[in-house]
Amino acid sequence: MPKIKIRRFDAKRKPQGLVQEWEVKEGSTLLEALTFIKCEKDPSLTFRSGCRSSVCGSCAVRVNGKEVLACAYKPQEGDLVEPRRFAKVIKDLVVDDTEAFKTLKLAKAWLGEPRESAIVTPEDEKRTERQSDCILCGSCYSACPVLETNPAFLGPFALTRDWRYVADPRENDIKSKVDAIQKNGVWDCTLCGECTAVCPQGIDPKSDILMLRTKSTQMGHMDPNMGSFGSFGLDF
Amino acid sequence: MIDVLIVGGGGAGLSAAIAAKEVGMEVAVLGKTYPTRSQTSMAQGGINAALGNAGADSVDAHVADTIKSSHMLGDKEMIRRLCEKGPQAIRWLDEIGTPFSRLDDGRVAQRKLGGASAKRACYAQDYTGLKLLHTLHDTALARGVRFLNEYYMLNFIVEENRVLGITAIEMKSGEVKTVRSKSVVIASGGYSGLYFGFTTNSSTSTGDGIAAAIRAGCVLSDMEFVQFHPTALKKSGVLISESARGAGGYLLNSKKERFVDELKPRDVVARAIWEQIKEGEEVYLDIRHLGEAFIEQNLPQERKLAKLYEGIDPVKELVPIKPVAHYTMGGIEVDSTHMTKVEGLFAAGECANAYVHGANRLGGNSLLETVVFGYEAGENAASFALKSNKKVPSMHTWLKRDSEFIGKIYQFANQIDFYEKRTSLGNAFYHKVGIVRNERDLKGVLAAVRRLHEELPLMGIADKSREFNTNLVEFIEFGNMIELAKTVLVGAIGRNESRGAHQREEFPDEDNEKFGGIHSFSWKENGELCNKFGGLRDE
Ligand SMILES: Cc1cc2nc3c(=O)[nH]c(=O)nc-3n(C[C@H](O)[C@H](O)[C@H](O)COP(=O)(O)OP(=O)(O)OC[C@H]3O[C@@H](n4cnc5c(N)ncnc54)[C@H](O)[C@@H]3O)c2cc1C
Ligand code: SF4
Numbered sequence: 001m002p003k004i005k006i007r008r009f010d011a012k013r014k015p016q017g018l019v020q021e022w023e024v025k026e027g028s029t030l031l032e033a034l035t036f037i038k039c040e041k042d043p044s045l046t047f048r049s050g051c052r053s054s055v056c057g058s059c060a061v062r063v064n065g066k067e068v069l070a071c072a073y074k075p076q077e078g079d080l081v082e083p084r085r086f087a088k089v090i091k092d093l094v095v096d097d098t099e100a101f102k103t104l105k106l107a108k109a110w111l112g113e114p115r116e117s118a119i120v121t122p123e124d125e126k127r128t129e130r131q132s133d134c135i136l137c138g139s140c141y142s143a144c145p146v147l148e149t150n151p152a153f154l155g156p157f158a159l160t161r162d163w164r165y166v167a168d169p170r171e172n173d174i175k176s177k178v179d180a181i182q183k184n185g186v187w188d189c190t191l192c193g194e195c196t197a198v199c200p201q202g203i204d205p206k207s208d209i210l211m212l213r214t215k216s217t218q219m220g221h222m223d224p225n226m227g228s229f230g231s232f233g234l235d236f
Numbered sequence: 237m238i239d240v241l242i243v244g245g246g247g248a249g250l251s252a253a254i255a256a257k258e259v260g261m262e263v264a265v266l267g268k269t270y271p272t273r274s275q276t277s278m279a280q281g282g283i284n285a286a287l288g289n290a291g292a293d294s295v296d297a298h299v300a301d302t303i304k305s306s307h308m309l310g311d312k313e314m315i316r317r318l319c320e321k322g323p324q325a326i327r328w329l330d331e332i333g334t335p336f337s338r339l340d341d342g343r344v345a346q347r348k349l350g351g352a353s354a355k356r357a358c359y360a361q362d363y364t365g366l367k368l369l370h371t372l373h374d375t376a377l378a379r380g381v382r383f384l385n386e387y388y389m390l391n392f393i394v395e396e397n398r399v400l401g402i403t404a405i406e407m408k409s410g411e412v413k414t415v416r417s418k419s420v421v422i423a424s425g426g427y428s429g430l431y432f433g434f435t436t437n438s439s440t441s442t443g444d445g446i447a448a449a450i451r452a453g454c455v456l457s458d459m460e461f462v463q464f465h466p467t468a469l470k471k472s473g474v475l476i477s478e479s480a481r482g483a484g485g486y487l488l489n490s491k492k493e494r495f496v497d498e499l500k501p502r503d504v505v506a507r508a509i510w511e512q513i514k515e516g517e518e519v520y521l522d523i524r525h526l527g528e529a530f531i532e533q534n535l536p537q538e539r540k541l542a543k544l545y546e547g548i549d550p551v552k553e554l555v556p557i558k559p560v561a562h563y564t565m566g567g568i569e570v571d572s573t574h575m576t577k578v579e580g581l582f583a584a585g586e587c588a589n590a591y592v593h594g595a596n597r598l599g600g601n602s603l604l605e606t607v608v609f610g611y612e613a614g615e616n617a618a619s620f621a622l623k624s625n626k627k628v629p630s631m632h633t634w635l636k637r638d639s640e641f642i643g644k645i646y647q648f649a650n651q652i653d654f655y656e657k658r659t660s661l662g663n664a665f666y667h668k669v670g671i672v673r674n675e676r677d678l679k680g681v682l683a684a685v686r687r688l689h690e691e692l693p694l695m696g697i698a699d700k701s702r703e704f705n706t707n708l709v710e711f712i713e714f715g716n717m718i719e720l721a722k723t724v725l726v727g728a729i730g731r732n733e734s735r736g737a738h739q740r741e742e743f744p745d746e747d748n749e750k751f752g753g754i755h756s757f758s759w760k761e762n763g764e765l766c767n768k769f770g771g772l773r774d775e
């Protein structure tokens with residue numbers, strides 16, 4: 001029977017935050033353990049759940065500082081379970097995902113203008129198969145260090161989704177998508193790979209961002225960080 | 237002001253939203269979860285359409301298969317419309333960017349699901365529902381559909397049999413709010429959650445919208461028809477997809493004997509497994525002979541889930557399974573325009589009964605229904621809103637009514653633990669209102685459910701806070717489950733025959749003289765549940 005610690009939050013309680021320890025059943029998933037605590041011990045414990053099979057993206061939390069899906073993780077003795085980062089905690093393990101989801105709209109991560117009689121070959125399908133496996137669990141967003149300093153950064157999943165549509169032969173209007181990810185977008189990423197390390201679907205937002213950078217340059221955008229060298233006095 | 241309000245952001249809700257937006261309406265999708273977290277994400281198998289991309293197929297063949305599976309409870313016209321619009325729906329999904337699996341020449345790939353006479357199911361690897369749902373979501377965002385995420389709908393606001401909007405809890409703040417709208421589409425999913433602990437479904441499938449509909453004056457029909465999936469993991473009820481048997485997996489009992497042709501329709505296989513379990517046998521799925529390479533290539537999710545939940549590796553070991561509730565055919569009765577008995581209130585998707593599945597649903601037809609009928613319901617709700625010139629009265633009475641209702645729940649005694657009761661309801665439903673039923677057991681459960689209903693005020697919530705109170709939401713869900721449990725039971729008790737997914741011990745055969753084409757209907761009069769059996773649209 002492993003003991004796990006859960007960081008809890010209640011806006012109306014004093015103190016608002018506290019860490020509680022619970023004994024949970026051996027062999028159960030973290031989501032089953034949380035459900036067990038809620039139904040048998042403390043009905044006020046608050047978390048999200050849905051499919052129980054890693055596909056609805058409801059249940060991502062942090063365990064010992066690393067993002068996991070609660071329904072796909074087996075708790076270990078001494079684990080510390082916390083809510084995801086860079087979003088306001090509403091209660092216990094539930095954070096407000098409103099801002100994170102807004103990035104999808106800002107990045108114009110959709111098919112904007114269908115191209116007449118486009119043909120999608122199996123190769124095209126394969127090229128962005130992984131990217132379209134994204135379940136929008138928000139793990140990568142919580143893991144990305146850029147969001148610590150720049151809350152306006154579009155973040156990994158929106159950029160991955162932007163690339164998924166940029167690379168789609170059915171999209172006619174690539175330009176507006178590429179334009180949308182210049183500011184607080186591809187150039188702000190430090191390519192640290194933290195997002196890739198936590199994605200439960202094996203998606204690699206970092207390399208999608210690199211692809212988008214190449215596309216951006218091809219379409220006449222410039223790396224603003226490169227541009228700043230100009231003011232070093234190296235004018236020819 | 238919202239013209240068209242959609243309750244639920246699964247496949248049906250998002251299709252409705254996009255359709256209503258297309259004609260310039262102000263559209264909002266309200267959901268108790270974010271739309272991408274809807275159960276639609278879980279569908280793997282595929283979406284049917286007679287494209288004939290992978291061998292000969294025709295709309296007629298699709299219609300014939302669906303009618304056969306409906307066991308005389310399908311409406312031929314609705315079935316034909318659904319099947320005829322199938323190819324067009326796939327073209328639309330393709331145009332908005334759905335990442336379907338492809339044939340070499342770029343056409344959408346198709347595979348065969350159980351009960352189909354052709355390779356008819358379009359798929360996106362093993363993530364058909366996920367990718368379809370996310371593509372619809374991205375499209376809805378692009379078109380400017382508004383989202384009210386994590387609002388828990390309580391009731392429809394109806395005056396003089398005309399819908400005016402809804403009441404809901406904004407979960408983040410815990411406040412009760414009203415949302416007014418010229419028309420409303422219910423797309424809130426099914427009620428397999430009644431079989432708590434014994435279902436493949438998401439924990440959100442508690443039938444809220446259906447329960448709110450009967451309270452609002454709608455009629456529910458064919459509620460006794462619940463499809464069981466033969467192969468779910470024994471401990472968790474998590475689905476092991478049909479493709480495991482399709483690829484040559486065997487079913488074995490404890491003696492390691494095969495006992496049924498694994499490729500028979502779902503209800504037949506589920507029944508055979510149930511009989512084994514009743515005799516005290518364990519039942520296993522055996523895919524070891526398919527080999528590691530094949531399993532890793534074709535059933536990777538299944539392997540992962542078996543390891544996680546059963547602690548076994550299907551490459552080397554037998555997978556313990558049981559049949560569990562998977563899809564609910566019954567639901568809110570709608571006419572051929574998808575409107576319920578309440579004016580301006582439409583319903584589509586698993587919550588609705590549009591009479592295309594009848595007594596048994598074919599795999600791949602429900603996703604098709606969510607897209608085709610969801611879209612139609614959205615169009616029709618938009619035309620209704622356009623014609624509407626009703627001045628919407630003040631919402632104050634309704635706000636007061638439901639705020640007081642919630643206020644009361646906070647004061648309920650909480651002497652009886654409803655979580656425990658939810659578990660026992662699930663157990664009772666699985667064992668006595670499950671794959672094979674009999675009158676004595678059904679009546680016993682009905683009495684127990686009535687008792688639970690009376691005891692609700694003795695239950696209640698332990699968490700008295702406002703913000704994101706899932707204890708409260710789950711309690712209201714439980715209340716909705718109790719409401720629907722009765723309609724399922726009355727239907728099951730009255731149907732003295734076996735048809736499709738409804739099997740009665742005492743009446744093992746179809747009784748076409750008495751029940752061929754005869755549906756069960758439930759509604760409320762002055763708060764009392766009423767029901768009858770009758771033909772379609774002849775009430
Ligand atoms: C494991 C699994 C596999 C499946 N595979 C297939 C398949 O291969 N092919 C196929 O055709 N079908 C399949 N099905 C069935 C199919 O997925 C569903 O029938 C279909 O997705 C239902 O879609 P929907 O839009 O009606 O509802 P859902 O996707 O269930 O969406 C319901 C929505 O309503 C919202 N909601 C519910 N209650 C409330 C409330 N009180 N207030 C506010 N919002 C609310 C929810 O948040 C959600 O957004 C499968 C089902 C399961 C469980
Ligand atoms: S690689 Fe870029 S997007 Fe990913 S975590 Fe690092 S900074 Fe964030």
Ligand code: SF4
Pocket residue numbers: 133134135136137138139140141156157160198199200201202203205
């Ligand atoms: S990219 Fe991966 S981690 Fe990020 S939201 Fe999608 S599935 Fe989750």
Ligand code: FES
Pocket residue numbers: 031049050051052053054055056057058059060069070071072
């Ligand atoms: S519950 Fe759906 S991803 Fe975990």
